[in-house]
Amino acid sequence: MRVSEIAEAVHLSTRQLERRFKKSAGLSPKQYARARRIRATAISLVEKSEMNWASRAAEMGFADQAHLTHEFSMLTGRSPNSFAEKVKRIEHGELIK
Secondary structure (H helix, E strand, C coil): CCHHHHHHHCCCCHHHHHHHHHHHHCCCHHHHHHHHHHHHHHHHHHHCCCCCHHHHHHHCCCCCHHHHHHHHHHHHCCCHHHHHHHHHCCCCCCCCC
């Protein structure tokens, strides 16, 4: 859902919603959505370690594998493969989604 659609639904301007969201959450709506998508990708690495990157990118809502790689690296400081290698070495309990 677009920020403008959410703003309209709660009877605010897009800019006003963005300001209020950032004040409340500390992130813009776009930054928040980006972080949530990267988090979902990281959880996917644990739950579906055999899935290829192109399929994972499509499932997580990225335009393509290159988009996933760029966003993931920007936010985590690691490539998805490097992150996946680290994740494989961790014993995971129940993950909170």
